Amino acid sequence: MNQNSMSASLGSGVRTAAPAPAQSLPLSSADLPVVALGGLLALTVAYGHAAATAAGIALAGLSLLVTLIVLVFARRQLRADPRAASFARMATGLAIATVLMGIAADVLLLAAAWIVSGRLMAGLIGHVGEWAEARSAARRASISFAVGDLALVGAAILLAIGAGSTEISAITAAVPTMANGFTIPAAFLLVIAALARCALPPFSSWLMRSLAAPTPVSALMHAGFVNAGGFLLVRFAPVLETATSARFTLFIIGLAAALFGSAIMLVRSDVKGSLAASTVAQMGFMLLTVALGAYAAALWHMVAHGMFKAWLFLGSSGTISTASPAAKGLPKPWPAAIALATLASALVFNLTGEGTALLPVGLACAALLSALAIGLRAIPRSPLGLMVAAAPLLLIALNAAALTMMSALQVNAAQPLIPDYAQFGLLSVLLAGWVVQQRIASGEAALPPALFARLMHVANPTA
Structure with missing residues (x-):
C-alpha cells in the first residue's frame, strides 16, 4: 500500500473536530433601537458635538x-x-x-x-x-x-x-x-x-x-x-x-x-x-x-x-400606613416657629447681596427645618437618637454645600425678575399658606366641603 492510499484509508476513519462556532452577543432585534441610541451618543462625543x-x-x-x-x-x-x-x-x-x-x-x-x-x-x-x-x-x-x-x-x-x-x-x-x-x-x-x-x-x-x-x-x-x-x-x-x-x-x-x-x-x-x-x-x-x-x-x-x-x-410600593391622618402634619407650634425662623434667615440672606434666590432658598430652608423638626420628634431614647437628630443637620449642611458649589458653576441671571423686597413679601405669603396647610394636614383645621369636593375631582382625572 502506497503512502497516498494509506493516508486515504486513515482519513476515512478519523474525523477532525469542527471549529467551535463564534460566541454571538445576546442581542435581539428589540435591542437594536437602544444600541442605535448608544451608538449615536458615542458618535456625538467622538465627533465633538458634545x-x-x-x-x-x-x-x-x-x-x-x-x-x-x-x-x-x-x-x-x-x-x-x-x-x-x-x-x-x-x-x-x-x-x-x-x-x-x-x-x-x-x-x-x-x-x-x-x-x-x-x-x-x-x-x-x-x-x-x-x-x-x-x-x-x-x-x-x-x-x-x-x-x-x-x-x-x-x-x-x-x-x-x-x-x-x-x-x-x-x-x-x-x-x-x-x-x-x-x-x-x-x-x-x-x-x-x-x-x-x-x-x-x-x-x-x-x-x-x-x-x-x-x-x-x-x-x-x-x-x-x-x-x-x-x-x-x-x-x-x-x-x-x-x-x-x-x-x-x-x-x-x-x-x-x-x-x-x-x-x-x-x-x-x-x-x-x-x-x-x-x-x-x-x-x-x-x-x-x-x-x-x-x-x-x-x-x-x-x-x-x-x-x-x-x-x-x-x-x-411596600408602604402600609397605620398612622392617623393627623400624623401628616406638624403640630403646634412647629409650623409657626419654622416660618418665623425662615423669614429671619431670609433677612440675613438678603443682607449678603444674594437676593436673586431669596424666595427659593427661603422655601428650601423651611423644608429642611421641617425635616429637622420631624427628626427631633422621632428621636428614640437610646444612643441611636443622636444619629437620628444628626441626620437632618447633615442634610442641611449638605444642601448648603451643594448649593454653594452649584452657584460657582452656574451663573444666575444678570437681572432678577422681581426685587428682593417683593420676593420677601411673596415668601411671607407662601409661608403663611404653608402654616395653614400644616394645620389641615395635622387635623387642626379642615377644608371647606365644596373646595374639598372640587379638589377631589381634579385630583382624580378621568378620560
Whole structure:
C-alpha cells in the first residue's frame, strides 16, 4: 500500500473536530433601537458635538444614577412580569436619550433626544398594555409630550434661523443682537415645552394619570425626565432673559402649580397619588426659581428633588400606613416657629447681596427645618437618637454645600425678575399658606366641603 492510499484509508476513519462556532452577543432585534441610541451618543462625543455645561452634567448625572438604582430595583419587583425585559430596554434607552440631551451641543440634536425620551416615557407609562387605564394614560401623555415637542422644534428652528447656526453656543452668543421677532416667540415656545415636560398646568393630568404604570416607571420619571424642563430653560437662559413677558408668564404658572400641587396633596389618600401631586408642586417651585433667574438654585432643586422623589416612589410600593391622618402634619407650634425662623434667615440672606434666590432658598430652608423638626420628634431614647437628630443637620449642611458649589458653576441671571423686597413679601405669603396647610394636614383645621369636593375631582382625572 502506497503512502497516498494509506493516508486515504486513515482519513476515512478519523474525523477532525469542527471549529467551535463564534460566541454571538445576546442581542435581539428589540435591542437594536437602544444600541442605535448608544451608538449615536458615542458618535456625538467622538465627533465633538458634545458640550459640558453645569445644567447638562446635572441632568446626565441624575439620569444615570437614578436609572441604575431603578433597574436594580425592577429586577426584583418585576421578576414575574413578562415585559420585564422590555422595561429594562426602554429604561436604558431613556437614560441614553437623557444623557444625549444633556450634553448635546447642537439644538437639533437636543430636540431629537428630547422627542425620543418622550416617546420612550409614553411607552413606559403604557407598560401594562392590556389595561385600558394604562393605555389611556399613555395616550394622554403622548398628546402632552407632542405639544411640548412641537414647541421645542419651533423654538429650535427660530433660533437657528436667527443665529444662522444650529450650535447652541452660537445661538446664545447671537441672542443679544438677534431680532425680537425670533427671541420672544422662541422664549414662549421654550416655556411651553418646559411646562409640558414638567407636568405643570394645563399639562398636569398626564402625570396624575401615569400612576397606572408600575412603581419603577414612576421612579424613573424623576431620573431627569420630568425635571428636564428646568434644564431646558437654564440651557437657553439668554433667550428667556430677552423676553420679560415670558419670564413673568413662567413665574405665574409656576406659582399657581406650586399652590395647586400642594392643595391636591391634602386630598389624595394614596401614597403614589400624593407623591405625584407633590411633584407638580415641586416642579412649579423649580420653574418659578428659573423665572426669577436663580439658575443655580433651580439646578440643585432638580437634582435633589429627582433623587429624593425617586427614592420615595421606590419605597411606596411596600408602604402600609397605620398612622392617623393627623400624623401628616406638624403640630403646634412647629409650623409657626419654622416660618418665623425662615423669614429671619431670609433677612440675613438678603443682607449678603444674594437676593436673586431669596424666595427659593427661603422655601428650601423651611423644608429642611421641617425635616429637622420631624427628626427631633422621632428621636428614640437610646444612643441611636443622636444619629437620628444628626441626620437632618447633615442634610442641611449638605444642601448648603451643594448649593454653594452649584452657584460657582452656574451663573444666575444678570437681572432678577422681581426685587428682593417683593420676593420677601411673596415668601411671607407662601409661608403663611404653608402654616395653614400644616394645620389641615395635622387635623387642626379642615377644608371647606365644596373646595374639598372640587379638589377631589381634579385630583382624580378621568378620560
